[in-house]
Amino acid sequence: PDPSFDSMACSEECPHLELKRLGRDPDTRSVSLLEQKRKVVSSSIDVPHARRSEEEVDMDKVTAAMVLTSLSTSPLVRSPPGPKSDSSPCHNLQVPSSGQSSGGYWSWSAPSDQSNPSTPSPPLSADSFKPFRVPSLGPGQGPNGPEDPSLEDQDGSSLLFDEPIPRKRKNSMKVMFKCLWKNCGKVLSTSAVPNRHLSTPGDATKDFYYTEIKLNTDSVADGLSSLSPVSPSVLSPPAPPPSPLPNVGHSDPHRPPQFDTKESHVGGTTPLSRSAPSALYLIHTDHAYQVSPHTQIRSVVGFTPTNSSSFSISWQSPPVTFTGNSMSPSKSQGFGEQRSQTIAVLSSPPRATTALSRKVRGEGKKCRKVYGMENRDMWCTACRWKKACQRFTD
């Protein structure tokens, strides 16, 4: 059911793919024919479809990318091809709507990482994008059947906005693409396969499903991939890694990340890019958390003093209470509070002393003196009750 579903989804969701086909060159046609044949043979016709569409799209995208690049706006490039991708949920990985999230952003970091330590190569557009997308869609689409490596290559190239550079890198890098699709665990030299799968479900999904494995950069990538746990959702489910083997293994969509991680090879580029995003998220989160704590701590520390003053507050409360002693006429409260605070702090010690002897008599005039016995009604309650005057506190 999955395959059909995927195919359906792809075809339906990504009509633009078909459009692209039509628009495409003869090559595409040939490809489409092949795919169609496959469809006939296998129930998962869609898959090939997806692939074709992807390829086509990739091609288109590539072309567009080239044009755009020439124009000088790599990100924008997508937009041109984008219409197609944009229109449907299924974007090509290549097209990667970097725009979605921090596409450009990620692409950058991702590529570098992916490129792997040995050869830092700027061009990872494809890879970087994939990763991004992957996170976005995550697992969700149906499984796919086997794929064609040949196509993969194209896709990979297509993925790259700019040019062949990426390919070169990949080649030099020995980048392998592992399909993370449920049913497809194939490892291909090119990302085409995965892309196909991906194309079917959707861009993000695509990314999600295939993992690039670089022999050279394994360690690094792994680290990243591990970090990235792409999406919590993804990771969590995958708990059991069906087959860590790079070659085959239909892993759950979720898996992919793990695979990456598990596999030392883990996609240098793609994984990284993936991980990068997710990693970033995680990191951000972590930071956020950490920050929070830190901040809190800091605040605490910094405030501590202040708080200490607040301590005074707790302190104050006593004083306040103290104030209450005098009986609290509502009148003076606001007024007296501040004083009370100050007093509290200062007086508390003295107070003890005072207690012994007796509170020092207030110097200032009180209600009694101010208003006189005649106007006793004007006195503050405290004064009336022969208590400490609250109105004219010292």
Place this chain on the structure above:
DNA sequence: GCTGCCGGGTT
């Protein structure tokens, strides 16, 4: 003596 207010009592 006047004043402020604590301590205690009454309601």
Place this chain on the structure above:
DNA sequence: AACCCGGCAGC
């Protein structure tokens, strides 16, 4: 809690 008052102490 509100009110009142005796009484002490500082001025």
